[in-house]
Amino acid sequence: MASFSSPSPASSVDDTGLVVHASEIHKSFASQEVLKGVSLDVVRGEVVVLIGPSGSGKTTFLRCINHFEVPNSGVMQVNGHLIGTKLDRQGKRVEASAREVATQRAEIGFVFQHFNLFPNRTALENVMLGPIKVQKMPKEKARTVAIDQLTKVGLANKIDRYPAQLSGGQKQRVAIARSLAMNPALMLFDEPTSALDPEVIGEVLSVIRDLANEGMTMVIVSHEIGFAREVADRVAMFDDGQIVEIGTPQQVFDNPTQARTKAFLSKVL
Amino acid sequence: MLISTFQFNTTFFWHELLRPSSAFLGGLWRTVYISVIAQLLAVIVGLVVALARRSTLRILRGVAGAYVWVLRGTPLLVQLVIIYDGLAATDIYRFQDVTVLGVTVLASVQAAILTLALNESAYMSEIIRAGLAAVDAGQHEAALSIGMTPAQAMRYVVVPQALRFVIPPLGNDFNAMMKSTSVLSVIGVPELFFITQEISSSTFHTFEIFMDAALYYLALTTIWAFIQTWLEARIDRSWGIERAQRSWWASLRERFQDPKTLAIGRR
Ligand SMILES: Nc1ncnc2c1ncn2[C@@H]1O[C@H](COP(=O)(O)OP(=O)(O)O)[C@@H](O)[C@H]1O
Ligand SMILES: [Mg+2]
Numbered sequence: 001m002a003s004f005s006s007p008s009p010a011s012s013v014d015d016t017g018l019v020v021h022a023s024e025i026h027k028s029f030a031s032q033e034v035l036k037g038v039s040l041d042v043v044r045g046e047v048v049v050l051i052g053p054s055g056s057g058k059t060t061f062l063r064c065i066n067h068f069e070v071p072n073s074g075v076m077q078v079n080g081h082l083i084g085t086k087l088d089r090q091g092k093r094v095e096a097s098a099r100e101v102a103t104q105r106a107e108i109g110f111v112f113q114h115f116n117l118f119p120n121r122t123a124l125e126n127v128m129l130g131p132i133k134v135q136k137m138p139k140e141k142a143r144t145v146a147i148d149q150l151t152k153v154g155l156a157n158k159i160d161r162y163p164a165q166l167s168g169g170q171k172q173r174v175a176i177a178r179s180l181a182m183n184p185a186l187m188l189f190d191e192p193t194s195a196l197d198p199e200v201i202g203e204v205l206s207v208i209r210d211l212a213n214e215g216m217t218m219v220i221v222s223h224e225i226g227f228a229r230e231v232a233d234r235v236a237m238f239d240d241g242q243i244v245e246i247g248t249p250q251q252v253f254d255n256p257t258q259a260r261t262k263a264f265l266s267k268v269l
Numbered sequence: 270m271l272i273s274t275f276q277f278n279t280t281f282f283w284h285e286l287l288r289p290s291s292a293f294l295g296g297l298w299r300t301v302y303i304s305v306i307a308q309l310l311a312v313i314v315g316l317v318v319a320l321a322r323r324s325t326l327r328i329l330r331g332v333a334g335a336y337v338w339v340l341r342g343t344p345l346l347v348q349l350v351i352i353y354d355g356l357a358a359t360d361i362y363r364f365q366d367v368t369v370l371g372v373t374v375l376a377s378v379q380a381a382i383l384t385l386a387l388n389e390s391a392y393m394s395e396i397i398r399a400g401l402a403a404v405d406a407g408q409h410e411a412a413l414s415i416g417m418t419p420a421q422a423m424r425y426v427v428v429p430q431a432l433r434f435v436i437p438p439l440g441n442d443f444n445a446m447m448k449s450t451s452v453l454s455v456i457g458v459p460e461l462f463f464i465t466q467e468i469s470s471s472t473f474h475t476f477e478i479f480m481d482a483a484l485y486y487l488a489l490t491t492i493w494a495f496i497q498t499w500l501e502a503r504i505d506r507s508w509g510i511e512r513a514q515r516s517w518w519a520s521l522r523e524r525f526q527d528p529k530t531l532a533i534g535r536r
Binding site: 163 | 342372405407410411412414416417418419421425426429433476508510
């Protein structure tokens, strides 16, 4: 693992190779502390799978990475930016504007458990929207990009379908294509297959596996242990707002050291 | 002994129905365009008020809330008289006839459009607010996740989807709007009701001419019902949702029979 030096003062890309540097992230909702000091570094090209019981804070942590949730304390650096902040003219760190946060977020793909496709737009329009409105790409170019991405996820023949006319697995693949069209440096997946029928889980996992093989940096919340074993460089076990164990899939799945990991695995395996 | 004194001048009734006088048609036309313009303005103002009510600024939320509270809590008729006669009586503002591009818009018509638009904007803001709330929160986040600002997410993702929830109640309000133009006669707007009253008092064919007027109002609301049905089906289609094929007649009958889809006595 590359070691982390203090955040680079400019908001240029960090040369440590770290795509995510999370340090001592604390997050509370009302009086409930959901994240109790989570630290995680993800290097470029790495795939980290987050496992752990429901309510342990996996989703909240993932949402802190792209600033959907704002940590109460801790450092969250993504693609070299301290997310949600910027340096003002005096070099003081201040809260970033909505537009600046959006720019930071454009480099982070987020795939939701329930797809969240735009139901009033076709598959193609779903994928084109980001490039057109955010990257200000000309329509024709965006169309080419979108068709490429949809082809990549195996939906070249479904580009004119509306979400209502697609199966769950197809919807999730469109959602992945929608994120990829923004050419992200990092992809976050929050239980991408847990809302799917068993027979279509495979087609979504295979798309994610292809991404891993291409070297995409990813943080994936998943309970698909077989899949995690295959694609993960590291697996992090969450429990009660903390990472209680982290290591290679072999270490975590085959030789867990923590009782809580053993207990969790005995339930999902 | 009961002698029927029912005297219905059939000739007059049919003549005014089929070959209405130009005064009558002028009234009908004013009813239509006042309603349409007021409704369009109400949608725009209503959207602004709805967004203000979702603002993070407390002051903005408060002002917007008070706006809706006052306009929904007072009668249209009272608002109308305050804006047209009240403002003039206190020399705050006196509406004047204006001529733009050779078309003269009467002072009373300006006041009417303004009042109807303001009044309806309060209802529209509630409708739009409900429509925005009906759009799944995940849609906003999905838009943010591809790098949109909250404003872009609202404009390109949330508002277009809210339309689907807004059109049905908006349509019912527009139906009510066309009928409520009849109160404009109190400030002398020469719309359909006002003209009908004039014809009635000059010909004494009160029953006949008001039956004609009623049929014209009915025609307006019925035509609108067709347009609304078409619009709703179109929006559904733009979401890839095919409605079960139904005849126009069936969907129209349904619209007028379902009490929920009619704004009854709201104003
Ligand atoms: N927006 C929120 N408001 C209040 N509580 C929340 C919110 N989001 C998550 N929580 C709570 O935080 C805890 C962790 O949730 P989550 O991060 O979704 O866990 P996981 O994804 O591991 O199941 C849960 O107890 C959940 O109820
Ligand atoms: Mg979760």
